[in-house]
Amino acid sequence: MPAKDIYAWPPKLFPSPGTIDNYIKIFNSSPELLRYILNSTIIAVFTTVTIILFGGLAAYALVRIKFRGSFSIMLGMLGVSMFPNIAILPAIFIVFKNLNLINSYPSLIIAHTGLFITMAIWILANYIRTIPFEIEDAAKIDGCGPFDIFWRIILPLSKPGIFATSLIVFIFSWNEFPLSLVLLHDNDMRTAPVGISLYPGEYSFPWETISTATFLSIIPVLIITGIFQKQIIGGLTSGSNK
């Protein structure tokens, strides 16, 4: 949006064209904005992959392998998922500080994994439940071990569930704020939401840069939700009716 439109009175709902200028300008004048988006992408991608691997294994075991304590673990996971994220801030900051991991990607990836994995297990478990037992039994007769069954049968068959869960986890990780703010506080390491919200100085608030940057960093999320809305809605609501 050009500056003259931003400070226009009456405000313009639809800014005039020629706004590409701003995008070129923003990358020349504030290259850190690209860096924020890159950071967010790295964090969200690694978080999503870890959650699908760990969470998929756990969901399969909790739903399909009958073992003592599986129900209590499921309930416990649901319970801890209610913990407020601010409550974990002080201790997790100290732990990562002692491990020298503040301002490094692994700290936030681990934190996000812990934060969102319970929800992912819940959604994945609901999908895995719908896979017929017969397929699994046939594989067992053929001599497949539990890990083979998970890798060759459960994972491929729960593709829609995995896909939906990945999208939701990606969006959650991309949007997460308090932990990103505390764990990655170096300007170079900030994620997009944190970097952009801390971008302005005290007195001059560069609205045109902010709005352009904001738009750039919500594009990935908007594209994902626009194309895959059915899967996301399916995933989000799969747990609420059980």
Place this chain on the structure above:
Amino acid sequence: MQLDYFKLHRNTRIGYLFVLPSLLVVIFVLVYPVIQAFLYSLKPEYSENSEWSFENYANLISDDRFVESFNNTLIFTFFTIPAELIFGLVIAVLLNKEFKFRGIVRVAILFPWALPTALNAIMWRWMFNTEFGIINYGLISIGLIENQLNWLGKEPLAMIAMMSVSTWKTSSFMALLLLAGLQTIPKDLYESAKTDGASDLKSFFYITLPLLTPAIIVSLLLRTMDALRVFELPFNFTDGGPLNTTETISLYSYRVLFEFVEFNYGSSMVIVQFILIMIMSLIYIKSIKNIDY
């Protein structure tokens, strides 16, 4: 029998092996930090040899700023949640009807949920701007107000603005959860009600609402927990101002922890918030159990 016992044993081992990675992450990221925060909160200052005491908790009660942030959080929650429920319910009922472009409308409904709250709050801050904001312009042009309102700088206005932004952002999520509940209600219930001569309004109150109650409670539970820990909205929308009237527990504890660097005092705040959220969740969960189908 021998074989069955053996099999159960083996399954238990594999089961735990599969659950272990997730369990470790959850314990490391969620369980341990909460216990640790509780331990921090029992020491007056951050050092090895300070004594255990409840001093921090005693100080909380006399800390006016904390009491105010506590009240702000409760006020925010108690006004936004019912508003979201009403909007969510209306949207869900409308979306449950067959109509053209339903797919497009559903995407539009999903967008507010998918936007990063922090950036969304910044955009709204601009729209609520006194001189250049579209909100003032809109209100003046339809004649509701005469002069530009200082939304984010006046006492009740800032809180009202923050509540409206939150309601806008999350009603659609509420609607999605409720819509999933609506779709599990058998259609023939409505048809037989119609043949019995029940009006639409009547079947809403006698069929939809009772059958939707579990879904309503689940979505209220999720949203209440979120509202009680709201952080990035006040952080980016009002910065807690004016005069801390929009400062929530989360925002104040963040400041105490990382700006005033009083780790132990800040830990007692997050523990109070933790207990508050757990009590609220238990009330909801109990009320789900009390419903008989």
